[in-house]
Amino acid sequence: METNRRITRSGVLLRVLILAAFTVTITAQKPAPEVFTLTVPNGPILTRLNASVTLPCELSPIFNVEPLEVRWYRSENSNRPALLYKDHKIQEAPVDPRYRGRVSLTGGLERGNVSLTLERVTVEDRGEYVCHVSNERWYEKANVYLSMNVTGSAPVLSVASGGGGQVNVTCSSEGWSPQPKLTWRNKEETEIKNEQVLFTSDSQGLLSVSSWLLYPPSDSDWLSCTISLSEEEKRESRVLPHKPGAWKEAFIVTLVLSLLLLSALSTVVCILLKHRDQMKREQSKSGTENSLEKQPVKEGKNLQDWHQVKGFKENITMDENTAHGTIRVTQDGKTAQYIKEKETMKSSDQRHPHVLANQSFRSEQHYWEVKVRDETVDKAVGDCG
Incomplete structure (x- = not known):
């Protein structure tokens, strides 16, 4: 009896499993509908610079999209898509080279999800994208807008003369996206209402903001200018409104x-x-x-007054090899004495009596005196420098 019950239970379980498998097979082989729609977010998708972002796009009813063609492109450039899925694979051409290696389909095509994931977002990636899905008889498309938070430069504050004893304080910054909020505050952190705010856009679509207000001059009551996208994304600068x-x-x-x-x-x-x-x-x-005292050397016809030259400083000596034929130098080189001309003196040595020192001067200014003494009197010849 117990054995029959077990056989009966096993048969029931087997029939259930077969029925489930058959149902799955029928569902998987269910043909794609001829008409479908796309579901995308109502508002923009917000991201940050250099981040990764997913642009959602799903088919309704849900079915396997692998046999279909999926194309993501910018609204202004449908011929060069950011991504093209066709013939069961992602095509490398024709695609926009700016997106090569940065895009993929990550939703799950077998579940009817054709969402696009974009890596390393740049400022140029901002804007409107089109999700386009088609088969042989039908196509559908939907738009997804990608927005980006870009924090601009720190505010630059300047002070100029104003009217009525006040100063004109200006605050300016650039490189923001989307449009930021500008707030003036005083030292007590009280917000100062001011409607003088101007926004301008550059070639990349980034915004510059500037504002100005008249304020009483002060040496202690500083002003702050804060520009922000959120509490986490803001810039602030302060200034003392001096005259x-x-x-x-x-x-x-x-x-x-x-x-x-x-x-x-x-x-x-x-x-x-x-x-x-x-x-x-x-x-x-x-x-x-103090270092030089020299015996007189007399030239020309007064050779008879030459008798003795002496008194040089110890570190200055006369070179015997340079002495005139009528001059005799002692062995220590400190004394020179006049002697009579020799008949055998060379004719080439007819110059005025002279003798040179072993040392020489190379630079600066030097001074010395020369005295000539005969046997009876000292004569001052002069000085040189």
Whole structure:
């Protein structure tokens, strides 16, 4: 009895499984409807720069879309789609090269979902897209708008003269999408109502915003200008609304004082440099006088007054090889003595009596004195420098 019950249960379970399999087969082989519609969002799809975004598009009724053609393109360029699915695969041509490698169908074609996923979104990707699905007898299309939040530059604040004792404060920024909100606040964070706001668009469709207001000048009550897309996406700058004239006067006074100080410092430096040069000259003259005392050398017809030259500083010696034939230099090179001309003196040595030192001067200014002494009197010949 128990065995018969088990057989009966097994038979029932088997019939249920067969029926379910048959039902699935019939459903899968159900032909695609000749007429269908597309379902897309009513409002724009919002994304951020460099993010990934999905543009939804589904068929109704739900059926397998793999045998159909799916085309996503910009509304202004249907001949160069962002993505083309045809013959059971994604085609590489003709497609817009700007989207190559960045687009895919991620919804599940077997479930009637032909949603487009776009990677690494750029500013140029903003705008209207068309979801287009077609078979041999029917096609349908729907539009999806892609919007993007782009945070612009930090506000630039400037202060200019205004009327009635007030100043004109200006706030400007650029590179926003979509249109941002601009808010003025004082130091107490109280919002200042102002309707003077202007928006302009650049070649990429990004917005520039500017605003201005008249405000009493102050050295402590700062103003803030905030431009925002949301609480998380905003920029703020602050300024003290000084009178432009006060800043100008302060700058001029500071500049004049700086120039006067620079002139005074230059004068002091020049005086010190002149004093230093004078001290060097005096020290050089004094050192030379103390270091050199030379016996007189008399030229021409007064050769008889030559007798002895001596008194050089210890580090200066005479070179015997350069001495005139009438000059004799001692072994230590410190003394030179006049002697009578020799009859055998070479005719080529008829120059004035002279002798050179072993040392020489290469630069700067030097001073020395020459004295000539005969046996009775000292004669000052002069000085050289």
